[in-house]
Amino acid sequence: MSGTGNFRQTLDYGGMMRDRGDVVQAGGSSNDDPSKRIQILDYNPNIRDQVRRAYVLAGPQQPKTHNFPYKKYGDTQRRFNPAWFDDFPTWLEYSVEKDAAFCLCCCLFKPNIGEQASGDFFVGEGFSNWKKKERLLTHIGGVNSAHNQAWSNFEALRSQKQHIQSFFSKTHDEARIQYRARLNASIDCCRFLLRQGLAFRGNDEFEHSSNDGNFLELLQFLADHNEDVKAVTLKNAPENHKLTSPDIQKDIVNACATETIKTLIKDIGTSLFSILIDESRDVSTKEQMAIVLRYVDKNGHVIERFIGIEHVISTVALSLKETIYEVFSRHKLSMSGLRGQALVVVAKKNIQIESLFSIVTILVNVVGASSKRCDLLQEKQSIAVIEALNSGEFTSGKGKNQETILKRAGESHWDSHFGTLLQVLNNRFNETNTE
Template sequence: MERYFAKSTTGSMPEIVDFDKLTRDPSKRKRLADYNINQHEEIRRKYLTWGAYQPCPAKFKPRWIGKSKRYFNPEWYDLHRNWLEYSEEEDKAYCLYCYLFRDNIKGNKPGHDAFVVDGFVNWKKAVERFATHVGDRDSFHNKALKNGEDLMKTEQSIPVAFHKQSELEKNEHLIRLNAAIDDIIECFAEEVLNCILKELDNGVFSLLVDECRDVSDKEQMAVVIRYVDTHGLSNERFVGVLHVEETTSAYLKSKIDFIIAKLGLSLQQVRGQGYDGASNMAALTNGLSKTFQRKDMDIVNAISDVESAKRELDKLRSEHGWSSLLSKFSHYDDEKLMKLAKFYPNDFSDNELDYLEKELCLYIDNLVLTLPVATATVERCFSAMKLVKNALRNKMGDDYLSNSLICFVEKEMLDTIPNELEG
């Protein structure tokens, strides 16, 4: 039994043990402190489930006490069924509960070491010593017995108590968790939009707009912008989805106003508009074009009128094809347009003339790259929406849906954003 007093030679955590390989013989058991601390409760529970180790061999070993042979009496089991244990190999008696609920350091609990560490062997005085060991209601043995009974009560176990606590706090926890997820997705969506705006570099763009019903039967309007970046490459980027309660041109215009303002852009940067062929959207070409027109629009915005662009695109589908359109661009002369603008000093200040000159330099490239638009990108956004908002996640909020779609559709751009953002 010297193992009960040996100090650990290493500071490492004991290994996890297989409960089915625990020793039943009380004389061979390690002290509980020698097991992994994370397994203490389950080890106690395992031994209590087994019950006190009470073998009944055909003949117990004789032990000389004074001049007489004494034997362990199996009838003592009946008197102390729940705690009295016997080791056949050592011919000694032990207490299960005191073993499980004491630190097993010799001398720490006077009078109890015999039933935990050394083993009790004085069979002549066994009945008397058993009663002394049990003691009164406040004895160490009875406290250990009470601890064992509490441990075996399912409703008082730690897993059950944790389950009850989590049930009581479940709603609050889910609210906090969802709020945290919402904030994370919103932050990444904002970073993706910032990357898009950086690519746009405050340049001109075309709008691609389409609508579709989601799994909750809510009408959603997806918005994609088409633009030429600073490297001269044409890009189509998804910038958000908006829930629309009606599909009139005035209402949809207000929604487009909202998302463009949210991005920090201006309608004066719009060079084209694209919609699908649905009846409720096709009528918007005229309605929105007129709504977007303002008396202070410059000459470039007038040139990029949506209706004229639509007519040109229709001609591209005719037998003349692209050659006819490109031949018309060959007569374009930005120097003549600059001279024309100078005849209207009330409409073009010096600063506006400088801005116009820069606009005209990029006009042909941007017009060709932004106006011949299609809504395939928007349709792909709706395909993504069916994955993000499905039957199992049909109660997503509008902002959460939009932010999630931005991260999902623009995943390549999302991958370029570091996890730790500079604040």
């Protein structure tokens, strides 16, 4: 029967309470046949509109393939003509149980004004006088007939544009589109700041601040140059849904970090790798361990990537080991692929290494603390380079023999120590004092 399955799907309230307290299973067989249908006034007033809506969406019961039985009228055999469904497609129903016709819109919306144009036949008992098709037209009646009043209410409910549920659905779709645009704008700003290694927050982020910080200022810049973004962000966004709070920024950053590490782990694949670990305290004196992965990519380049900072209870070997195992487990890294560990603190325990870098640090501090010494160093370097070029020791060319300065090694970047040593070796010092 037309609309039966749709009705069962739509009218799924798990049971509807009528005034007398009976439970009516929605979508059951008793609802499939119009003669078995519970009268709309028997439902609790609080759910009548829901019931009407379900029936309207399901449509009239029109079993067009049914073998309609004949009735004898005098010497003539007559039956319900399925072609009438085409004449009245939106409201005419047929009951197989009673071999009678019903009006769906009158069943749902007929005003309680007594009989009018045989209206009760099409609601309660059903119409079954098949020799008088004109009774169907009589039932429709004039403009202000009970049927047409019921049909007006039926059509208003059926119209998606007028339906309150459609309005909420449309509003929800618009809100979802605006939310996505607002979220994408915040994500774009976070990605830019992360790529550039810039701070997010400002000292004063109140409305009339001259500088709201990089994130808010960048978002404002984006809104000023994109009308679609401007329409849904900052002042044009809901007061409690701007997606600009520090917590939202942190969530986006964490999501970016997660996706970045996933890509990194995928790039490593089954290749061998090593880890570089350093320990330091944050401003709250918590012990933290920075972890860097080092591996060779598919192009043969040595890659070092920072994957996170982990809080550790202590810096003893066992505690660091447990933290490393936890990080490997979280990122699905295999210990079998690990081929080396580099701990800055451990390396500095070697007396010779510690002595070397102490001397280098003093040298860098002495030279770098004075502009005069830096200028003198560059002057000496230029003279040495010219002499080397004249003697053939150096060759000239693009990018060669550039001026350099001494760079201080970073405590949390072990490769910076190597860069400092190279710069010291590349500079030519003589016995002349720098000052």
